[in-house]
Amino acid sequence: MVSPSPDKANGYDVEAQAGLARYLTNNTVQSFSWRNLNVTVKDHKNKQPLSILTSSYGLVAAGQVLALMGPSGSGKTTLLNALAHRVAASNAQVAGDIMMDGQRANRTMLRQASSYVEQEDALIGSLTVRETVDFAARLSLGQTISSAERHNRVDSLIAAFGLNQQANTIVGTPLQKGISGGQKRRLGVASQLVTSPSILFLDEPTSGLDSAASREVMSYISDVAKQHHIIVIASIHQPSSSTFALFDQFLLLSAGKTCFQGPTSETQAYFERIGRPIPGHYNPAEYLLDHVNTDFAKDRARADQQLQQVHDAWESSDENQRLIERTTVQSPPEKSVTSSSKTASSSRAALILLHRNWIKAYRDLLTYGTRIAMYLGLAILMGTVWLRLPYEQTSIQPFINAIFFGGAFMSFMAVAYVPPMIEDLQTFRKERANGLYGPLSFTIANFLIGLPFLFLIALLFSVVTYWLSNFRSSAGGFFWYLLWLFLDLLAAEGLVVLVTSVAPIFVVALAVTAFANGLWMSVGGFLVDLGSLNVFWKYVFHYIDYQAYVFQGMMVNQFRDTTYTCARVDGKAQCMYLSDLAAKGKIRGTAVLDAYHYAHDDKHIGKWVGILISIIVVYRLLGYLVLRIQKS
Template sequence: MRPSQSADGVELLNIKPREMETLSPDVETQADRKPEFKNVDIENLSWRNLTVTVTDRKTKQQRNILSSVSGIAYPGEVIALMGPSGSGKTTLLNALAQRHVANPSGKVLINGKKGSLETHRTISSFVEQEDTLIGSLTVEETLNFAASLALPRSISRIEKRARVSRLIKAFGLEDQRHTIIGTPIQKGISGGQKRRVSVAAQMITEPRVLYLDEPTSGLDATASFEVMSLICKIAREQNLIVIASIHQPSTKTFNLFSKILLLSQGKTCYFGKIPGLHAFLADLNMPVPKHTNPAEYILDLTNTDFQQMDEGPSLEYIHVSWQESPHAQQIIDDISTLRGPDLLSTKAIMPPGVISQTITLLHRSWIKALRDLFVYWIRVAMYLGLAVMMGTVWLRLSPVQGNIQSFINAIFFGSAFMSFMAVAYVPAFLEDRAVFVKERSNGLCSPTAFLLANFLMGLPFLFLISVLFSVISYWLINFEPTAKSFLVWIMWLFLDLIAAESLVVLISSLMPNFVVALALTAFANGLWMCVGGFLVSIPELNVFWRYVFHYIDYQAYVFQGMMVNEFKARTYDCATSQDGGSCYCMYPSSSQDSCRIDGTSVLDRYGYAKGKEGQWIAILIGIIVVYRFLGWTVTWFRKT
């Protein structure tokens, strides 16, 4: 496969059907063997009487958000889906792409035949409206990782990199090859260039059909024209079918499209070439005025939100006129006569499996974690500041009975507030999740690989945080001054942070909204603090709270583990009178005759027994596993 030169010298991909490789059609069957389609031309894509029905929330009645929409697309054509907001553009695009649509009916045909979901996913790619890209990666790295996730293992690394290089040249991104996409604190490429990267990432599999959801969203007129003109050029050169929903293009951009499918209230108002649109509207006595952007005119014509009852012909008139027109009937007749080669499965190949996906995602996450300050480094700095504050507030506590409560307070603060601060992980996880949702919808990544990579990536950073926090705070406070106790403290803190981050993953997967996830995570941590055994000791805790929440509270096991670590082998001096003649011990213990308090007496007061640390560790690990499993379950069933 060799790149070809366009008229203006831009190197373009010379995509040939016989070289087309498949990717996984659905995340639920990533491990299955997939068919490879060879020596096949996609001669046409058609859809007949597509209808999507939903239940109205207010009336509880069935209503159509798409009604009997039909059309045909041929290779080299770029079709614009247009219409006012709520007209059904995105729904139609999802239905054509065989994505998740409620109660669809009708047919989507390839070469005049109904293809399977697997076939549609194999020959097509979908570009989301939002540029869901990882800002800390460069353009080249973004495409390299897309190739690693999308392309089967039978394609060599050299060929994958060659495809990436050709795409970078084809989309005019050569000068931005090593420029990062951009983060809130690091400037990257422009908005138009981001759109080109998003499209290029989906072109890595060399699809025959490309679906674009609002490719010019958020771009000015110049950038919109730049993006669409490049897409149109590549579609013609590579003989691709491109179907794009677009809201309100400029006149220059509007004239780039091969055909227009105009929707309103889920019904077709027109489908065909732009000159035919002018003729159709003229026949209805609604000609496009001179010196007027036709895109704006037809949107005003079909927009019912602000239309007055006495403002010209009704929308229903346009709908009926189109349905009764010879053009609409000709489309139906053409669909019934479409023919083309069968898509035959010639051999089975293996797409990247869960292990390969996990390795790729780990590599990508590692680069992101090193470069993006918001992922872990802000949290590292935050925890270091917390360690200094904690260490200087409880500075060098001496082992006397008057400081026992201060030691306990410091243990509670060190365990509970460290886990509470895990709420800072919510935005980073939601960003990763947004990228995953996009990749999953295109069959590139499974929930197992995503969450496994997320878990493994967090371990070294959480361990680093645990060590740095402990090195500063533990010795400043003067906890049990032995190496063994220090290492045990780090272990409990490490498990505490893993559990806290696992809770964040679960809640953020269940409620992928920043404000809601943040609020629920904070509420859950507040609940765990209340029932953990510090504010109210276990023997005195209300039966309901003890049996319903205390025993599933990961903070409770961390707190009691740290308590045992501090008090099981340490003694504290009792208070003596000024003349040194009498001694008063706050806790009764076997050493009070020596004017000392055994730390075990403090544990008895809180109801903590020695020798159960192994059991607590096992329970804590079990809670982590349950959190992660529930997070995986929610992610598996939640498609958005």
């Protein structure tokens, strides 16, 4: 273990650790254990139950760090998730006892007493180190502590994890370099420790780091755990010998069964006693992982037999029997293990998330900056293609085409919101699983933060296209055009939120959203007018197509109060659309609306606005319900 100097070594601040002790001494859980834990799934081939974790026992005391190790597919991540009361595996059945201080702990109790740091921790790249920890504190601690105390706790954690010099540095985005990989791992742990958990679960905290960075990260974690009596359980892939020595306890898994569980210092003696001595010049962790890994064995039958011998040796060992005896379920005392809730109220959490989203939105160009540039480019393209159309019969169809193009492609290009939405969902699922807030707060904040940016996009697009294309020249006409585009964008973004909530996979979400937009374009009333549209498509999809209402509204806005000069052939007026102005060689715009079967009174326009708002609300409500029923 690193032995820091009295002042600072490797960024380790002794004074900060002393200050941090004031905030991390309220842990009430002295031991965490599990007994006869089994996880089974249904075999895809024969549909029979398949055990992926068998009869696991364990005990970790406050201040200790337990390493879960094993080859790929050994069950270490399954065990970690089962212990944290997370989804252990798809459609998995979990049986056994999980206990805090010897008492059975349910999902709510455990999540209030613990925090979980995922392998790919969903840090927000546009936030600074201090903001990351501070927002975690605000979401988890709420109004239980004063603002000054919260700032002191945040500063103490940042200093304790050697991040003082990076406190005002952003985490890092694809366009902006931030902190290093090792610093991100330390930040991920610090942002969870701010909630003062009694138990900390870490999924591969050293994954992707070199040997020196891995040791640095685990050294910080080990020091904080010991000084503040935190139980740490970490799945580790293949630590170096110096990193391995930092762990107090060691649990070795293979094929879902335990090969050893006990103090790291006793590992050498145990394996020597069962006839599997660890050579002196070997990294113990590397040797043991190779020893219980049968995936690459040349003689698979012999390797399986040797592994079974290791499993049998553990089953019959004195160490295993003592562990089983120590993990008995105790009768609950008069005062059971409890933990105060760390979940902020929905309204408060929504305000905090709104603040955080605002910082992300204006700092991260990928969130809205690129979309603004993209839509502005589309506006210039549209305005210069349909440039200053004259009010003549030959311009009627180009006006209609421009209206369709503007609304349809504004909606279609909302697919650009898929990547940032998936990133937001990753952060949400991590923080929800740690009990910080629920889907309602996330949905409200996500909707509200989009309003000013989407309005800005609609405004910039309208300013460019409306006057360049020579749409109806009036302030009222411009603001109606702006309103339809704004509602169009709100509905399109609501669709993206719904699709990504159901399928948060980039390619899938992109394909489904693009398909949906293609469907809306097809049945919206432009490509095929309502009089000719197939009955099935008309009654099943047309009336729930938000693009259809946008197109109708923009058509009425352009044609209700405008007239067009008919073409003249041999000195006589030839009018494409017949109206009461035909004798004067003109076309009243309402004749175009009649040809499309569009009503153009204020009552219908108000109804279309109401339907559009309803569609927007339904998309958001469905997105909320999807997040609510999903497991974390």
